[in-house]
Amino acid sequence: MGGHFGSDEHTASPVVGRALRLGIGGPVGSGKTALTAALCRSLRDELDLAVVTNDIYTTEDADFLRREAVLADDRITAVRTGACPHTAIRDDISANLDAVEELEARHPGLDLVIVESGGDNLTALFSRGLADRQIFVLDVAGGDDVPRKGGLGVAAADLLVINKTDLAEFVGSDLALMESDAARVRDGRPVILNSLRTDPAATGIAAWVRSVVPVAAP
Amino acid sequence: MAGTDAALLLLADSRLPAGGHAHSGGVEPAVAAGAVTDVADLTVFLRGRLATAGLVAAALAAAACAHAAGPADAFDALDAEADARTPSPAQRRAARAQGRSLLRAARATWAHPALDALAGTAPHHPVALGAATAAAGGGPGDAASIAAFTGVTGGASAAVRLLGLDPLAVNRAVAGLAADIDAVAARAADAARGPWAELPAASAPVLDLYAELHAGADLRLFES
Known part of the structure; x- marks a missing residue:
């Protein structure tokens, strides 16, 4: 990685008067949709929230979220x-943007809109015009050398999630190595190790989301 | 003429951030139906689309551009003409989604009374394109050319992605349609000088049917 991301912080502060837009990106199969569902369950009682899914094929992810009944269909x-x-x-x-604005119009007072990317490669990064903050999700089965290789998503996302840590022993991935490699390319930005098997509420990630969502005006 | 204004080239650029990349112009359902399998099929498909939906879109864009040059006024009547020429509800939704996105991109780029007049609406794509062309300093002929050209290039790009066609061969095929695109644009600009009710209304029933089938398909990559 020759890129310098130090000056690439999101400076566009969350706009007062509209929902925070949170992008969730990462490779196919890294667990973005399951994480989105977990965050909805953990946060829906305290935040007014909605989700946009980006599907490669069909509306599978949106259907999954509806089946799981994590949020109302609309x-x-x-x-x-x-x-x-x-x-x-x-x-x-x-x-x-059209989808986010339609959700905002349909549900005035939204605190948070999660935009879940379709599965993509390691260079995918949300535009600042779309996401105020973004999470990049890797899974341990994708190879423990991925954080070392870096890539825009790994290096520059506001939060990196190393997911499915319960599988590490089965696929021979070195979690400590992944974490230290990630810390090196991320210049101090946070990394969270996550397993929905052992922590279905995604406690640490939900806490991070709470910390970036501005407190709604009374 | 010294050349084409760079501002107008922006509107014809496939990288214009106006939502076009997620629409195939009917190519995805044509591929699904087995009607387009290679570059030769694609060329025939694009020529047919250009002569029908392409001509209608180009004429509407030219009419909108001419209208935009006058005092800022409602585009409702022209938008209704577009509705009348778009029998497929799925195509209407797709045209309005693209019109809304183009309007957003144009308003973020240029200031113009016609764009203000359309603010907050989701006009048919050619109506938005005509207004955007006026805002970029172009005339009805430019609007017709951009509409006809992007109608072909959008479908060609979708085919490259859907079928893994050789992009060089597809580019050559599009270049082979250049004279047809110019002729359609000229005819559209000419028609736009007359009353709106007399604008071309060439229909392509297969495209309408494809659009409806596509909207209900389980597997699809494109919005339309």
Whole structure:
């Protein structure tokens, strides 16, 4: 990685008067949808929230969230990305912005809108025009050398989640190595090890989300 | 003419952040139906689409651009003409989604009374494109050219992604349609000088049916 991300912090502070927009990105199968469902369950009683999913195929992720009944149906919207999931969160955010704004119009007073990316590669990064903050999700089964290799998502996301840690012993991934490699490329930005098997509420990640959502005006 | 204004080239650029990348212009359902399998099929499909939906869109864009040059006024009547020429509800939704996105991109880029007049609405894409072309300093002929051209290039790009076609061969095929695109644009700009009710209304029933089938399909990558 030759990139310098030190000056690339999100300076666009959450806008007062609208929901915080939280992007969740990461490779296919890293557990983005399950994490989104866990965050909805953990936060829905204290935050007014909604979700936009970006699917490569069909509306599978939105259907999963509806089946799991983590939120009311009208709080979940699916966006199609024309076979280019990274384009829809980075180069041309139109469809996602439209979806977010429709949710905001339908549910005045939303605190948080989660935009879950379609599965993508390690260079995918949410545009600041779409997400105020972003989480990048890796899983241990994807290889413990991924944090060392870096990539825009790994290095620059506001929070890196190393997911499915319960699988590490079975796939031979070195969690300590992943964590230290991640810390090195991330210049101090937070990393959370997560396993929904042992912590279905995603406690640490939910706490981080609480810390970045501005307190709603009374 | 010294050349095309850079501002107008922006509107014809496939990287314009106006939502076009998620729409296939009917190519995805055509691929699903087995009607488009290679570059030769694609060329035939694009030529047919250009002569029908492409001509209608180009004429509407030219009319909107001419209208935008006058005092800022409602585009409702022209938008209704677009509705009348779009029998498929799925295509209407897709056209309005793209119009809304284009309007957002145009308003973020240029200030113009016509864009203000459309603010807060989701016009048909050609209506938004005509207003955006005026805002970028272009005339009805430019709007028709951009509409006809992007209608072809959008579908071509979708085919590359859906079928893994050789992008060089597809680019050559699009270049082979250049004279047709110019002719359609000229015809559309000419028609836009007349009353809106007389604008071209070429129909492509297969495209309408494809659009409806596509909207209900389980597996699809594109919005339309």
